[in-house]
Amino acid sequence: GLSAMLVLVALCLAMRGLALHGHAEKITRSHPSNGSRSCVYPGTCDPPMAKFSRVIRGPRAGQQWNINGGFCGSFSLQQSALAHGAWISQDLVRKANKDSPGPHHMHGDSTLGYEVMPINVAFTAKALKLTYDEWDYTSPKPQASAYLQWVKQHLTKGNPIVFFPICKGDPHRCYPGSCPNGGQVDHVEPIFGIFSNYSLDDPKVYPDDVLLHASDQDYAPYYRKMNSLPDSLEMEGNCKNAQPGFGKNEMYPCFDETVTYGLAVTGMEMAANFTLPVSLVVDTDEEPNVRMFAPPSKIFGNVSVDLESVSPGTPCNLYRYNSTETFPSSPEIVVSFNATHNQWVYADPIAFLSNSATYYKAACDSSPR
The missing domain is CATH 3.90.70.10 (Cysteine proteinases)
Structure with a gap:
């Protein structure tokens, strides 16, 4: 009524x-x-x-x-x-x-x-x-x-x-x-x-x-x-x-x-071998508002991999995924490195756009020390 x-x-x-x-x-x-x-x-x-x-x-x-x-x-x-x-x-x-x-x-x-x-x-x-x-x-x-x-x-x-x-x-x-x-x-x-x-x-x-x-x-x-x-x-x-x-x-x-x-x-949903803690620091604290028609900006990331559980010298890979859809099965970029004592830091030279989803994960060849 x-x-x-x-x-x-x-x-x-x-x-x-x-x-x-x-x-x-x-x-x-x-x-x-x-x-x-x-x-x-x-x-x-x-x-x-x-x-x-x-x-x-x-x-x-x-x-x-x-x-x-x-x-x-x-x-x-x-x-x-x-x-x-x-x-x-x-x-x-x-x-x-x-x-x-x-x-x-x-x-x-x-x-x-x-x-x-x-x-x-x-x-x-x-x-x-x-x-x-x-x-x-x-x-x-x-x-x-x-x-x-x-x-x-x-x-x-x-x-x-x-x-x-x-x-x-x-x-x-x-x-x-x-x-x-x-x-x-x-x-x-x-x-x-x-x-x-x-x-x-x-x-x-x-x-x-x-x-x-x-x-x-x-x-x-x-x-x-x-x-x-x-x-x-x-x-x-x-x-x-x-x-x-x-x-x-x-x-x-x-x-x-x-x-x-x-x-x-x-954390993130991923395969069991991706157990290393990874963090990402970006070079901006403000994201252009693409919903208000601002153009997206380029962002550079600084990636840190915690290697406390890995023996020094162990071969490892850092994987980058350029979308939620491709994560965690289809990386677009793979960077190889050898484990250091406690932490490996990587300044990614390839920018990603602010309106993207970009994921990083890491894995090493051998079992944890």
Whole structure:
């Protein structure tokens, strides 16, 4: 009847107003290349003094695309994949979930893909041939303490986290069906470092443990005490002093202490003999937005292969794949090298385009030492 139609119209109008920090304009911030950077209060952009730390190679702070609801989830998966040897355009990250089962109340469509949300983040990672561990959002409430232990466990292993925070002044209102079990999110960010005064083999989260995350909206790294991240939806606890508004609240977010979400990127789907850890550092922290008709840029990658498990002098190969489709069976480029003591670093002289998906993996002839 008429009342049902009015409810449907109201729901559609409400959903059109939702977005994960997607704005048509890009905010302006100091860029590292000019020798300075800004740090948004109350965020901290200097690393803490800590006895033990692990900053994961590959991910870095940078600028997401601010269109079509915001590409924060795509940017966060992109940065996390670098830790395991892959560059994947924000465009292709979103396209990877175009066949996801839904519900599809977020921005996007079945051709260009959808915003990365808790409901589809695992589907997206799997379609990109990434391996992952998704936080169990059905675990007992409140989830904050167990979630932080899960985050620390993965960071100490070198696995970045795709993190779904809430932000001061934002509505904390998920697209219908996008946040299972009733949690709320406003944004998506990558977490890629851990600092502690206790051995990283100790799984306990200590009051002075600090993690490293990016805001997706500026080029500064943000260091945050782990126990300052949980808050209620009122955000009058740990996030009481956070600044509200786009371009401010992403730098000091919290997460829903009752039900929250996350996905650790643990590696890539590949054959059993490809066991060597590989990471990729690229020479840019901003990707031209090809969806706004910007031409793609050339990117050069610096590849690092961890050889701690391989005897020096062992013949090895680095394999490069120029698409998700060809990975891991049909490499386009193979580079041979002999194992060094702990690490082999390769500055690839052949650029790839920013709108591509490019994967690197390595294997050695002999069994591990």
